Amino acid sequence: MAHVLASGMGGIRTAGDLVARMQLHRKMRLPQAKAYVAEKLRVGIDDLSDVVLMRELREDLDIGVVTAMPGAARGLAAKARIERLLGIEIASVRMLRAKLEAEL
């Protein structure tokens, strides 16, 4: 928790999960990952960790918000939208697609 307060991006409160995905999926160093996500979100790099701005933007994009809002995308639905937003493939979403497309 100390790290969250001192240095952490803030996860789905901000764009922390999105920047993390670019590190994991594309092995991007932090500046590159932030630049990539900022471009996709059409915000400045410093905006990525702004909880006020990102809360609204995440709701507009419906990519998962930290408060429990009925109707907001969560879990796999949010990740499916994040896939499209960032141009990456998320394994759990891929597996859902495979299940949905498989014959009965």
Add this chain to the structure above:
Amino acid sequence: MTTHRIRMGDGRVEARSSDELRADILAGTEDAADRGRIPALTEQERDYLFDLFAFRGRIVGVEPGHEVVLTDDGVAGSLWTDQGDSGVGVPVSREQAIRLFERAFGFDTAELGHPDYSYKPVKPVVANEQQCMESVLLSTIIPVYYGAMPNLATYARPDGPFGNPSDLMPLGRIADARAAQLEAAEACTRDMIYVGKKMAAAGADGLNFDTTASAGDAEFLATLQAIEELAASTHLSIQVGMAAEFVLGMHGEVEFRGERLAGLYPHQQVKLVEKAGASVFGPVVNTNTRKSGPWNVARAVTFVKACSEAASIPIHANVGMGVGGVPMCETPPVDAVTRASAAMVEIGRVDGL
């Protein structure tokens, strides 16, 4: 005379004058520079550390806009596990714990781990781990790793089937000790690949090898070989967290791609981890409990800065109990943790913690 409240490496509070504080910082960075044959911190960087430790507030942080990504080693388990895992014993499920870390605590990623947090004991119950991972992935948005330790020592007698180098070496049976380590490493690699592929099939975003090389160079080899196979055959993002700043030469002669593993420091370890195909590297610098927090942080940041400069993949420094400049005590104090945290970001240039 102004005195500064600092923590020692074991968490005790002591006082330092300004001159003593500066001397500790200098001595810490010079120790790392000497051991690792890397540059010491600049005067400007040492001044930053001085200001960090001289600041009288409890909590410090990075500048806005400098925030980094947080990964962990199954820290959601700290809600429901016992003291042995630094847990607080609140009876929530693993699925609930991870959702709390995503939603209530603002973590950027999460990790699912078994209470017996090593690959060998996970192998026979991997189906249970898979179904839990699948359940977690249904409801989470942040990336989720599966994590465990290579823990080569569990393959040696009496816990495992192979000879124990700790028994063989005092008897002078060096060749037997080396052979036992390589046999155990082969089995360890097989188990880690098996579990990794099962987690890939469950849809995990990544796999974490925690405390890598805790049993020395043979364990490091086992892990690198597992990474090679998993990076080539699965979608998993692979994170490697080390056990110590220095790879112990328990075997002494094992190599990976022509490089001897014994004696490697973080800026050298990361290059092999990259070659194997990992996505994230977590360097470790062990805390010296007899030295001050400023000494330990200066030393840790010096090693990590060199590692970050050498790396082409993201660096997520380990900054927890007893590592990364944080005191070795059961409840790491926030004043110490936030100072180590900020220093790692602002001076160490890490991509995450």
